[in-house]
Amino acid sequence: MHVIFFAKLIMLNVFRDWRKNLIACVAILVGTVSLILFGGYIAQIYQGIRLGSIYSQLGHYQVSSIVQADEAYSKSLLDADTAGRIEKNLEALGEVKLVSRRIEAQGLVSFGSKSVGVLAYGVEADEDAEISSAVKVVQGTGLFAENPEGALVGRELMMELGAKLGDVLTILVTTSEGAINAVDVEVTGVMDTGAKELNKRFIKINLPKMQEALYSHSVTNLVTLLDEDKQTPQTDSHIRAAIAKAGARLQIKSWSDMSDQYHQIVAMFDNIFGFVTVLVAIIIFAAIFNTMTMAVMERVSELSTIRALGASRANLLVMVLSEGIVVGILAIILGTACGVGIAQLINFANIKMPTPPGSTFSYPLRILLTPNILLLPALLSLVATLVGGFFPAYRAGKLPINEAMQR
Amino acid sequence: MSNPPRYSVITLAVALALSACGQAAGDAVAAPVKVEGALTEASYKQAGSQALAQARQVMSDRTVTEERLDAAVAKIEQLLPLADKLSVDKAKLDEAELVSTLGALYARKAVFYANQAQQAGIYSAKGFRYLDRAIAKYPDNLTARLNRGMTSAKVPEFMNKSTVARDDLRFVLNLPEFAQLPPGLKASVRTALDEVERRLASGDSQS
Numbered sequence: 001m002h003v004i005f006f007a008k009l010i011m012l013n014v015f016r017d018w019r020k021n022l023i024a025c026v027a028i029l030v031g032t033v034s035l036i037l038f039g040g041y042i043a044q045i046y047q048g049i050r051l052g053s054i055y056s057q058l059g060h061y062q063v064s065s066i067v068q069a070d071e072a073y074s075k076s077l078l079d080a081d082t083a084g085r086i087e088k089n090l091e092a093l094g095e096v097k098l099v100s101r102r103i104e105a106q107g108l109v110s111f112g113s114k115s116v117g118v119l120a121y122g123v124e125a126d127e128d129a130e131i132s133s134a135v136k137v138v139q140g141t142g143l144f145a146e147n148p149e150g151a152l153v154g155r156e157l158m159m160e161l162g163a164k165l166g167d168v169l170t171i172l173v174t175t176s177e178g179a180i181n182a183v184d185v186e187v188t189g190v191m192d193t194g195a196k197e198l199n200k201r202f203i204k205i206n207l208p209k210m211q212e213a214l215y216s217h218s219v220t221n222l223v224t225l226l227d228e229d230k231q232t233p234q235t236d237s238h239i240r241a242a243i244a245k246a247g248a249r250l251q252i253k254s255w256s257d258m259s260d261q262y263h264q265i266v267a268m269f270d271n272i273f274g275f276v277t278v279l280v281a282i283i284i285f286a287a288i289f290n291t292m293t294m295a296v297m298e299r300v301s302e303l304s305t306i307r308a309l310g311a312s313r314a315n316l317l318v319m320v321l322s323e324g325i326v327v328g329i330l331a332i333i334l335g336t337a338c339g340v341g342i343a344q345l346i347n348f349a350n351i352k353m354p355t356p357p358g359s360t361f362s363y364p365l366r367i368l369l370t371p372n373i374l375l376l377p378a379l380l381s382l383v384a385t386l387v388g389g390f391f392p393a394y395r396a397g398k399l400p401i402n403e404a405m406q407r
Numbered sequence: 408m409s410n411p412p413r414y415s416v417i418t419l420a421v422a423l424a425l426s427a428c429g430q431a432a433g434d435a436v437a438a439p440v441k442v443e444g445a446l447t448e449a450s451y452k453q454a455g456s457q458a459l460a461q462a463r464q465v466m467s468d469r470t471v472t473e474e475r476l477d478a479a480v481a482k483i484e485q486l487l488p489l490a491d492k493l494s495v496d497k498a499k500l501d502e503a504e505l506v507s508t509l510g511a512l513y514a515r516k517a518v519f520y521a522n523q524a525q526q527a528g529i530y531s532a533k534g535f536r537y538l539d540r541a542i543a544k545y546p547d548n549l550t551a552r553l554n555r556g557m558t559s560a561k562v563p564e565f566m567n568k569s570t571v572a573r574d575d576l577r578f579v580l581n582l583p584e585f586a587q588l589p590p591g592l593k594a595s596v597r598t599a600l601d602e603v604e605r606r607l608a609s610g611d612s613q614s
Contacts, residue, residue, distance in 0.1 A: 047525070048524070141540075188543065364563065
């Protein structure tokens, strides 16, 4: 009965001062929405960069040979037997979607009177298409094993060479034994990797063609793509154990080890997000503090009367604090609903973002919504509300009854 | 360089024309594709025609559900490996039409994941891989070019497919078979090409 009476009193007080409470409610609501949208935007950026790194060419893991700085190029190659063993071990794992052989080499591409230094990849066409699904074929077609002479050339490299689809390019590389060899390839497609600097130097050809150029059946690395839905916290140790079993002198790097850019961007945005979060928390704290302080100041006589009727200091503290919590919870529920609604609107509006520096891809503005992104702003707003409401509530409990009733 | 069988062009044209006119295909799900009797060139082609018809019906339906799209995808995916068992030139088995239609279906499936960028990217990449495969093998096939050109014209600009769309649609426009297409479809191709060229000219596109 006592509890019901107090609950009723709290609700009546909240709605009696509805104008002041509405202002606090709006401040909390706006703060919650801002945190959801900003947090969702940043989470989308993280996810975009992570997937962009994995599906541009890195894959989830790459296995290669451990090479000392002074060792010959041939030492850096994985022979066919070792590569086969690694493939077998990796493909036995449920999380592994595919393993693809690759040769990464540097060389020269010549067309007409022009020669350009390039980074040339020899790849297994179908597997590489999945690993490089973020690389866009902007002209012609991708690589196919059925067309062994085909080449996929970076857009800026094509412009520099002045070549067009169907033209024959000559690729010069150093063979595994250190000699120079050349092979002819036909441009079947033009690609955009998303990075202008890479587009200027990048060419992909079929793996057998590259092996023909190198006079070798070896590869430089094995790229592993995982099934995103089947990954578990143990996946990393499973992969490393499988590689350890395949032989010595092997090193494995995850996409995270290879993508410094990802960690730099995450560190930068974490700082920005932290700063914004503190600002929003201060705004919410100030709004609740102001509203509750005014409510207490205006109701000194009333609160003292309640005290005189037998309510304890703790009762009064809980009552006033609960008023703030009711306002806060209402605002958080509304704010979360508004945040989700606005995020969905933005996602479907297909708003185009400016192209980031050094990139050739623009991207649509998207807000990622996950339970964490919704829970964090709600919790933060609730804590700010509790802290902001505590001091005025404490003050209400400390009011001297005699003095207060004389006002 | 192979030329498509004429009936394929005409059936595709009718389906795309319906699509261009925005005519819904209704809720009826097409009958399952079966290779009737022994696997022969004729039975395969008949099953292929049914699979393509189902795919066109699905593609022309603006209110299509993902389940119906999946059913159309499954039909073609079940059919394609059977062609390896026949010692017939795959061009005669409508391979270009089947593979490119499969690509267009996957690209369409990505629309259902507009809010899940990763999944949308996977389906879209898979779709364009099939479209590319059809064109890499049959560069002069009208259906394959039309499927890739129209799909590329419709995807969002950030996918950088405007140049591909322009090249394919121009190619289609210059094929002699283009004259045989229904007026509605021809108009759709011209409209899509105009739009893509405008986009490229305005420099909005990244292509």
